[in-house]
Structures are given as C-alpha cells and as structure tokens.
Amino acid sequence: MMISDLVSxxxxxxxxxxxxxxxxxxxxxxxxxxxxxxxxPELCLSGYNYExxxxxxxxxEKILPKIQELSRERIxxxxxxxxxxxxxxxxxxxFHNQKKIYSRAKAKLFDLGNExxxxxxxxxxxxxxIDISGTKLALLVCFEIRFIDLWEKTKGxxxxxxxxFWGKPRKSHLRALGVALAVANQCFVVISNSSDEDxxxxxxxxxxxxxxxxxxxxxxxxxxxxxxxIKKMRRYINIGIK
Numbered sequence: 001m002m003i004s005d006l007v008s009x010x011x012x013x014x015x016x017x018x019x020x021x022x023x024x025x026x027x028x029x030x031x032x033x034x035x036x037x038x039x040x041p042e043l044c045l046s047g048y049n050y051e052x053x054x055x056x057x058x059x060x061e062k063i064l065p066k067i068q069e070l071s072r073e074r075i076x077x078x079x080x081x082x083x084x085x086x087x088x089x090x091x092x093x094x095f096h097n098q099k100k101i102y103s104r105a106k107a108k109l110f111d112l113g114n115e116x117x118x119x120x121x122x123x124x125x126x127x128x129x130i131d132i133s134g135t136k137l138a139l140l141v142c143f144e145i146r147f148i149d150l151w152e153k154t155k156g157x158x159x160x161x162x163x164x165f166w167g168k169p170r171k172s173h174l175r176a177l178g179v180a181l182a183v184a185n186q187c188f189v190v191i192s193n194s195s196d197e198d199x200x201x202x203x204x205x206x207x208x209x210x211x212x213x214x215x216x217x218x219x220x221x222x223x224x225x226x227x228x229x230i231k232k233m234r235r236y237i238n239i240g241i242k
Contacts, residue, residue, distance in 0.1 A: 001097065001133050003075065004035040006159065006188060008221040010203035012196040014047035018059040021045045022066070025078070028220050029070045037225070039192040040078035041203075042142050042165040043090060047196075049081075050118050053088050056081035071095035075132065079106065079141060079163050087120040092141050092163065094130070102130050106141040108150075113165075127153045135159065135227065142166060145177045156241055157187050158230055164193040171200035175212075182206040186233045186241050188225065195219070208233035 009028050013021040022045055032038055045063065046056035060080040070076055077094045089105040105122025109115035127150060129138045138154035142164040154160050160181060166174045174191065182189040189206040193199060195216070204214035205223040208230050213223040234241055 001035055001073075001075070003037045003132075003135055003159075003225045005033050005037070005222050006190050006205045006225045007032050007036050007038040008190050008192040008203040008205055009038065009040045009044070009219065010193060010195050010201055010216075010221065011041070011044070011219045012194065012199075013041070013044050014049075014194065014196045014199075018045050018056070018063075022063055024219075026066070026070060029074070029076060031220060032074065032222070034073040036222070037075040037137075037159065037190070038077070039161050039163055039190045040076070041192045041194045042079050042163040043081060044078055044163075044194075046081050047194075048113065048115070048165065050114075053081060053118060054083075057083040057088060068095055068098045068100065072098050075137075077139065077161050077163065088118060089122065090115070090119050090141065091122075092139050094137065094139070094161075096132055101132070102137075102139070104139075106144065108141075108144045108147055110143040124150065124153070129154065129157050137161065139163075140181075145174075145181065151181060151184060154181075154187075155185055157185065158227060159188045159190060159225075160185065162189060162191045164191060166193050166200045166202065168198055168200045171202050174200055174202050175204070178204060178206050179210050179212065182208055183210045186237075186239070187230060 094102040104126040138157035
C-alpha cells in the first residue's frame, strides 16, 4: 500500500463513554480516503480512566475486531488500555488492512499524571522502525517525545507518529518538540492530541522542512504524503540519514 494522505484525529473523549468514543473514532476514520495513514489521540476510547481500568481493558479486547475492520485499505494507529499477566499497559498499536502489524507498551510513563501507579511501563528496546511497502514508520507515545535518546531510535523513519494526551499548560512544548523532531530526523511527524477542556489540542502534520499543518477547531486534519519531500530534504542538507 502506498500512503496517499496523513491524517491526525483530534477530539474530546475523557468524559464520554467507551461506546461513544468508538463511534466518534469510527465516523472520523470513515471520512478518510483509502490508503490514508490515520493517527488517533492517546487512549482515545477510554482516556486515563484509572477508576475503571478493568472495564477499559475489557472494552479494548471486545472492540479490537471492529478497530481492525476500520483499517481496511488504510493504516490506523491508536493506543489502548490492555491487561496482560495481571498488569495494565498503555499499548500503542498499528493496524494495516485489518491486521495488527505492530504493538508495544508505552515505555516512558508521565509522573505528573500518576501513570506509573496504574500502568506498567514497556521497554525502550521495543521502540523501532517498521516498514510498510517501502515507507518506514516509527512511533513515540506522548511523554516519550521529550527523550532525545529515543529520537535516535526513530532515525531513518519517513513518518513518526505521536499519539498524545498532552496538557494545555505545556502546549508550546508539544509544538516545539514536534517541529524539532521532524527537522532533526528529516521526516514527517504526525501528532494527534486530545481536545478535552484541559488538553492542548495542537494536533498537526509536520513536514521535514518544519512546515506545520494544524487546526485546533477541526476533528480531522489531513495533508498529502509526498515521499519526495523527504528525499529532497535529505539531499538538500545531508546529515547521513538514508
């Protein structure tokens, strides 16, 4: 599959039901073109619903077949609350054409959000690049974008996905880090963030040149994907990224 469009979803979900959030996700995905790569905000079906982690994990398992179906002729990425061996994880998953092709638990948990009290962290060694029909993808979950050593693990990716639940007081940080990551790695960066009242919105698609496509009033931000822009940037300023 050749990716035609990059899509960032942006909606509020923390105070809504799991079912309502899935309906929102489903309706937005169905508005996208075939061959789109779609990123949803972090934990977009449940939010950080610490009081109902069991219910969140059960819903994730129940809804997985429908999420897979949404990825027909598309790439869809999101994070879900999942349970394994008695522990809860914030798992980032990429689906492609109805198949799960990548999954890992969030490795860097956010102390200010008390994530480490409720979720078990994943391993940074699982952060790597995957190839889909010649296009290389990497993924950093929210807080992970602050760790420069993790940028190295995404070096060489054509597209870096950043699903987020990022607070409004640090909105400028999300924008600055996203642009810096795109310019430093000479790739596209897709940020998808919650638009809940206390969240930053700021979802965007950033080019290797640092140009930003964003709209805080929209629930669906889309931009064409042109791999030649990556090649052009890497030829223009050669820093050794292939």
